[in-house]
Amino acid sequence: MRNAATITRLLIIVIISVLIFPFMTASPLSYTKEIYRTLQWVVPLTVVILVKSYFVNMFAPKAYQSKYAVLISYFSNLAIFAALELLVLKSATKPLIQHFCLFNMFAFGIMYAEAFRLNSLAPAASEARLAALTARIRPHFLFNSLNAAISLIRLRPYDAEVLLENLANLFRAQLRDGSQSSTLGQEIEWAQEYIAIEQIRMGHMRVQVMWQHHAPDDAETPHLLLQPLLENAVFHGVESAHRPGIISVQTKQSKSSIYIRIENPYTPPDDATQVKPHKSNSMALKNLQERLRLMYDNDAKIQSKEEDGMFRLDIRLPYRKKTSDVNRLFG
Numbered sequence: 001m002r003n004a005a006t007i008t009r010l011l012i013i014v015i016i017s018v019l020i021f022p023f024m025t026a027s028p029l030s031y032t033k034e035i036y037r038t039l040q041w042v043v044p045l046t047v048v049i050l051v052k053s054y055f056v057n058m059f060a061p062k063a064y065q066s067k068y069a070v071l072i073s074y075f076s077n078l079a080i081f082a083a084l085e086l087l088v089l090k091s092a093t094k095p096l097i098q099h100f101c102l103f104n105m106f107a108f109g110i111m112y113a114e115a116f117r118l119n120s121l122a123p124a125a126s127e128a129r130l131a132a133l134t135a136r137i138r139p140h141f142l143f144n145s146l147n148a149a150i151s152l153i154r155l156r157p158y159d160a161e162v163l164l165e166n167l168a169n170l171f172r173a174q175l176r177d178g179s180q181s182s183t184l185g186q187e188i189e190w191a192q193e194y195i196a197i198e199q200i201r202m203g204h205m206r207v208q209v210m211w212q213h214h215a216p217d218d219a220e221t222p223h224l225l226l227q228p229l230l231e232n233a234v235f236h237g238v239e240s241a242h243r244p245g246i247i248s249v250q251t252k253q254s255k256s257s258i259y260i261r262i263e264n265p266y267t268p269p270d271d272a273t274q275v276k277p278h279k280s281n282s283m284a285l286k287n288l289q290e291r292l293r294l295m296y297d298n299d300a301k302i303q304s305k306e307e308d309g310m311f312r313l314d315i316r317l318p319y320r321k322k323t324s325d326v327n328r329l330f331g
Helices: 004-024 031-059 069-089 093-135 139-155 157-174 183-202 226-238 285-300 323-329
Strands: 181-183 207-214 220-222 245-254 257-266 299-309 310-318
Touching: 004 093, 004 285, 031 069, 031 093, 069 093, 093 220, 139 183, 139 226, 181 183, 183 207, 183 226, 183 245, 183 257, 183 323, 207 226, 226 245, 226 257, 226 285, 226 310, 285 299, 285 310
Parallel strands: 207 245
Antiparallel strands: 181 220, 245 257, 257 310, 299 310
């Protein structure tokens, strides 16, 4: 009940069931009148269940995260159904039995549809995690960073130490097991460590980043959301051109969504001013798009655009507070 796609699927199942139900009864009423009579109890029941689910998720989310979540959801919905039928509509025995059968068709139909969808996505989720792991750090970045550290050890030992520390932190983040989610604050910290490495390696004047961070640090995001995107921006927007490049990173919250925009210089592959003919690599974008779909369904969106020598990437995520590991341990 946390995203629009789930609610849309629920409403589709409800509508189909309402349209089929008149064929399953021996009612003397016409088809349209039977649908109207069914809607009189289905609509308020669906609305109350959706409102109940929203407030439970808002104020008591642990109820839907326990091992008894299915039973809690079913029997709470059954209680709403019973209250509506017996206290509000005061249905007779025969309609009550018919409505009870239709209610269970709704409930178990939705459970089956969601379980089938999640099971069908399981192989894709495993492949997406593997693709995310292999696409996060390009070999050329690792080798160039290590070579830069070696060349700096004698002349600028402090810079070499900072570079290696940041590189170690990035690899620690890459190889971290467990949840595929992170926080926006942690993502920005990892992205800044990556940019610090590139600035030491290529020069602070060559790689410049403008940060405009106006979103909550505790907002949940996919693990390693920003670092591969900034690596793309440096690789294709700065390193491939002679001139210095300015990368812009903006974050903001609007109502219940988090918006992230990344802009970097864009040089077409056939431009004669390119230092290296870097071909466009959309692996990171496709990987992120798949991970967003797996985590948020249709509630997240990613768009890219090339315009006036700039490449712009816009990401929209639903705002959810990341649950602390400590809270999960002792909660």
